[in-house]
Amino acid sequence: MAKTAVQPINESRPGKVVSVTLTTILLAALALLLWWMQSAISDVYILKITRLCAINITLALAMNLINGFTGIFSLGHAGFMAVGAYTTALLTIPAKSKEMMFMIAPLIKPLDTLTLPFPVALAAGGLLSALFAYLIGMPCLRLRGDYLAIATLGFSEIIRVLIMNAQRLTNGAMGLRSIPANATMAWTYGVALITIAFMALLTSSSYGRALKAIREDEIAAESMGVSLFSHKMMSFMISAFFAGVGGGLLAAYNGTIGQDMFRVSMTYNILMIVVMGGMGSISGSVISAFVVTIGQEWLRFLDGPLTIGSIHTDGVVGLRMVVFAALLLIIIVFFRNGLFGTNEATWSGLWRSIGRMSGHKKRGEAA
Amino acid sequence: MSAIFQHLANALSVGSLYALMAIGYTMVYGVLRLINFAHGEIFMMAMYVVFFGLATFMMPWYISFIVAILITALLGVTAERLAYRPLRDAPRISILISAIAVSYFLQNLATVLFGGRPLTFPQVPLFTSMMNLGGVHISRLLILTPVIAAVLLVGLQYLLKRTKTGMAMRAVARDYDAARLMGIDLNRTIAMTFFIGSALAGVGAIMWGMKYPQIIPTVGAMPGIKCFIAAVLGGIGNVAGAVVGGLVLGMTEILIVAAVPALAGYRDAFAFVLLIIVLLVKPTGLLGEKTTEKV
Numbered sequence: 001m002a003k004t005a006v007q008p009i010n011e012s013r014p015g016k017v018v019s020v021t022l023t024t025i026l027l028a029a030l031a032l033l034l035w036w037m038q039s040a041i042s043d044v045y046i047l048k049i050t051r052l053c054a055i056n057i058t059l060a061l062a063m064n065l066i067n068g069f070t071g072i073f074s075l076g077h078a079g080f081m082a083v084g085a086y087t088t089a090l091l092t093i094p095a096k097s098k099e100m101m102f103m104i105a106p107l108i109k110p111l112d113t114l115t116l117p118f119p120v121a122l123a124a125g126g127l128l129s130a131l132f133a134y135l136i137g138m139p140c141l142r143l144r145g146d147y148l149a150i151a152t153l154g155f156s157e158i159i160r161v162l163i164m165n166a167q168r169l170t171n172g173a174m175g176l177r178s179i180p181a182n183a184t185m186a187w188t189y190g191v192a193l194i195t196i197a198f199m200a201l202l203t204s205s206s207y208g209r210a211l212k213a214i215r216e217d218e219i220a221a222e223s224m225g226v227s228l229f230s231h232k233m234m235s236f237m238i239s240a241f242f243a244g245v246g247g248g249l250l251a252a253y254n255g256t257i258g259q260d261m262f263r264v265s266m267t268y269n270i271l272m273i274v275v276m277g278g279m280g281s282i283s284g285s286v287i288s289a290f291v292v293t294i295g296q297e298w299l300r301f302l303d304g305p306l307t308i309g310s311i312h313t314d315g316v317v318g319l320r321m322v323v324f325a326a327l328l329l330i331i332i333v334f335f336r337n338g339l340f341g342t343n344e345a346t347w348s349g350l351w352r353s354i355g356r357m358s359g360h361k362k363r364g365e366a367a
Numbered sequence: 368m369s370a371i372f373q374h375l376a377n378a379l380s381v382g383s384l385y386a387l388m389a390i391g392y393t394m395v396y397g398v399l400r401l402i403n404f405a406h407g408e409i410f411m412m413a414m415y416v417v418f419f420g421l422a423t424f425m426m427p428w429y430i431s432f433i434v435a436i437l438i439t440a441l442l443g444v445t446a447e448r449l450a451y452r453p454l455r456d457a458p459r460i461s462i463l464i465s466a467i468a469v470s471y472f473l474q475n476l477a478t479v480l481f482g483g484r485p486l487t488f489p490q491v492p493l494f495t496s497m498m499n500l501g502g503v504h505i506s507r508l509l510i511l512t513p514v515i516a517a518v519l520l521v522g523l524q525y526l527l528k529r530t531k532t533g534m535a536m537r538a539v540a541r542d543y544d545a546a547r548l549m550g551i552d553l554n555r556t557i558a559m560t561f562f563i564g565s566a567l568a569g570v571g572a573i574m575w576g577m578k579y580p581q582i583i584p585t586v587g588a589m590p591g592i593k594c595f596i597a598a599v600l601g602g603i604g605n606v607a608g609a610v611v612g613g614l615v616l617g618m619t620e621i622l623i624v625a626a627v628p629a630l631a632g633y634r635d636a637f638a639f640v641l642l643i644i645v646l647l648v649k650p651t652g653l654l655g656e657k658t659t660e661k662v
Contacts, residue, residue: 073460139643145459146402147646150595154639157592165632264588268471275464318478325472332468333453336461 019347027193034185047185048253049297054188055249056289058195060273061282062242067271068279068342069203070235071215073149075267076136077243079156082163082262083132084125084244085251086170089179091121092252097178105168118182122191122248129244130237132159137236141229153264163259175258176251183253191249195242199282202238211235215280272328278338283345288338299323369503374625376509380578382617383516387571388594389601389609390523391443391564397540397604398560400459404466405446407591408473409565413439413572414488414582415481421489428491436569443565444558452554470591477584485583488576495577512574519570520610523563527606532559540604589635596642602655611653616641 034050041047059081066074090098095113099106106112116124140151163170170176202208210231213221222228251257277288302319331338343349388410395403413435420431450469454462498507527533535556538546547553575590576582597616601608616638624631645652 067460071460073463139647143646143650146396146400146463147599149463150402150592150599151639151642151646153592154596154642157589158636158639161633161636263585265471265474268467271464271467279460316479318475318483321475322472322479325468325475329450329465329468329472332461332465333450336454336457 022347031189034189038185049294051183051185051188051253053290053293054185054192055183055246055253056270056273056293057192057286058242058249059246059270060277060285060289061195061199062239062246063267063270064274064277064279064282064285065199065202065211065242066235066239068274068281068285069208069215070211070232072141072232072236073145074140074152074236074239075149075264075271076133076140076152076156076240077270078262078264078266079136079152079159080129080133080240080243081247081250081266082156082159082259083129084122084247085257085262086163086176087125087128087244088118088121088248089176089251089257090169091116091124092118092180092182093176093178094180101174101177102168102171104172104174107171108168111169118180118187118252122245125248126241126245129247130241133237133240134233137233141232141236153267156262156264156267160259160262163262170259173259175256175260177256179251179255179257181252181255183249188249188253191245195245196282196286198242203282207231207234212280268328272324275328275336276331276338278340278342280342281338281340281344284338284340284343287340287345296320296324372503373505374621376505378618378621378625379614380509380512380574380617381621382614383513384571384575384578384613385590385594385597385617386610386613387516387519387567387574388590389597389613390520390606391568392595393598393601393603393606393609394536394540394560394564396598398536398543398557399451399455399462401451401462401466402595403446403561403564404463404591405450405469405473406443406564406568406594407587407589408470408477409439409443409446409587410568410572410575410590411477411582411584411587412442412473413569414576414586415477415486417573417576418486418488418582421491428493432573435573436566439569439572440562440566443561443568447558447561452557470588474584474588481584483584485581488580488582490580491577508574508577512578515570515574519567523567523606526563532556536560593635593638596638599642599652600645602652605652605654608652608654615653 037050038047059077062080063074063077066072090107090111092115093101094115098112102112136152136155140148140155143151164173166172203211210221210226213224213226214228214231218228247262254261273288273292274285276292277284277286299320302323303317388406391406392403395401395406416435416438417431420426420434421428424431426434446469450465451462454465494508494511496507497504498510500510525533527537535546535551536559538549538551539553539556539560543553546556572587593616594613597612598609599612600615601610601612619641620634620637623637624634649655
């Protein structure tokens, strides 16, 4: 093992320029594929799921930053998503629809006639969500491990309770309808791409290294001069920002939102993606967002009538989620590092595994 | 006057229900340093078992209760065996996620098996009929719940302090590795902890069901989180602390709503506010011991 580690860089391995070129080509190909899908595929359902994949990438990366890279087990994701979703919805729904929707009590003053462009509303949702994170983080980030998990989960529930009770702001239990369908292919994938790029830059910067140091050993990080609280707060707020933006996209994607959407199970769904991809791996989260989103749709056949051999059942609603939860359990018990662990999928890594598969032994091993 | 007595009795009974469930959390946390997120779902399963025992199989109430408590306890042990034991040496976060997955699994399983429609917990007249106490009409349950909880607590204290199993549990909670070196059978002790904790959750669930008779697959989620908070309030890992925490939480919730009825919609939020305050003022909880971090 040590022998391969000290070997000079293999000439056949792609360098940085090659990596960047390959990434650009991949992205261009992806953009072309999406563009082609939009014009060639008439099945609305497939297009919808494709967009959901991108939203889940944003949401998973947001959670991965705090849970995977910083090692703070926060379970408040659904709350931040709710803040983003409601903000985006309230800022984009046309005034007329708002007037019709708020039947019990009218919407409070400036919001009832205010409509903003979608990107502004998304950003507002993200910023408000980050502000909530600041307020929640003040007490919560002083806690450790499990306490923090419970406290953030609690605040996420409190946000839900507030939403349910703030009739004049959120329409209470009735939720919001007729949210303009702004979550197009371009917006969802655009935001996902920005999130990926931001996370990649952040985690490879000195801030990112400080976050990883906190994850590995808080006390050691602190004694090396990393300010624990401010770094945790930064990570928490950025995570909440992207969760809020993702929530806003989800609102535009769904068309309707209600406080019921943002229960703890929403956090668990995203957690599943993060765990499966590997906590602390950006590429892991991206790939796993596709796998889990598509997998969840594919598992829908379980809810319908089934025939296995001679056994026949007429549609068990919810079986899909049981299988899904069982999968999460199996993954965490048997493959707890997920797809990538804390590693990233890189071109050189791909190169090496292709080399391994095609039978070319590396020179170091042959010698 | 009678209203105040009503509220106090109510607060005491809710508090003792929280205490029963908080003990399960605190015991498991003591031995494994794990928040057993599935505890609330085990509680929920107990309610369904009693429902089917009484309403479908027409069992007498006492048999149905015993069956429910046993099934609940075994469910807890099974969860430990399948989902927690393989991860005992893994990073803490993995076992925490595993607990979340178990909770999620049981919730969805309940939806599939029992349907999402709310069921009504059957009433057992012996417990739920009204009685006259010095001119005040209250449900027997309000008096019986604290009494049953108190009896169980005395039993638990005896078990923990006087029996070999109990001593093994305390030893494992004090120092996991040292206990193993002293020849304590870890697997058996931990399984026993889950058995007792889940059985107490089962008793709590039965009492809860008679007080709040609606059963849905997510019925355990909120009490679950609140009772963990109760355990933290009192000082996690400490059985007496769990009882104190449960009572404090129950009292706070009921009495605040009784004093300011307008806050009823926010009842579920009190626990978290209380948690934050206690953790900031006294991070080890009301009865918790000081621990120092070793580098």
